[in-house]
Amino acid sequence: MEECLFCSIVNKKVPANIVYEDEQVIAFRDINPQAPVHLLIVPKKHIPTIVDLTSEDKDLIGEIYLVAQKLASQESIAQCGFRIVANCNADAGQAVFHIHFHLLGGRKLGWPPG
Ligand code: AMP
Ligand code: ZN
Numbered sequence: 001m002e003e004c005l006f007c008s009i010v011n012k013k014v015p016a017n018i019v020y021e022d023e024q025v026i027a028f029r030d031i032n033p034q035a036p037v038h039l040l041i042v043p044k045k046h047i048p049t050i051v052d053l054t055s056e057d058k059d060l061i062g063e064i065y066l067v068a069q070k071l072a073s074q075e076s077i078a079q080c081g082f083r084i085v086a087n088c089n090a091d092a093g094q095a096v097f098h099i100h101f102h103l104l105g106g107r108k109l110g111w112p113p114g
Contacts (some may be wrong), residue, residue, distance in 0.1 A: 006098035036106025037075045048087040048097040077105035
């Protein structure tokens with residue numbers, strides 16, 4: 001079976017600007033940034049959508065938020081503020097079907113999101 005784009009980044013078959021990596025999680029800069037800081041935090045495990053999460057993934061999701069916290073500090077946006085976004089399926093505009101968490105900051109972010 002052909003692997004998805006983010007599995008290819010995890011497996012280093014597609015290059016990315018990686019800012020963080022551990023056993024379970026990788027984070028890299030979005031190729032089409034929507035804010036001065038726009039990182040994607042991605043579990044290495046292939047899970048297509050948030051709807052596919054199971055209770056087995058509980059710790060993994062916790063880890064992702066701890067990585068987000070660390071990266072927000074590293075990118076100097078922890079104090080001024082940031083947003084974590086996970087798009088799920090068509091109405092949210094999910095384009096890559098391997099779950100990922102956008103970490104956005106470095107400018108004032110509008111609300112509600114479009
Ligand atoms: P989503 O719409 O939530 O599925 O977001 C997918 C994100 O992946 C978009 O913000 C894209 O700009 C980003 N993206 C697509 N291809 C790459 C890539 N090769 N490297 C980094 N980011 C990418
Ligand atoms: Zn994948």
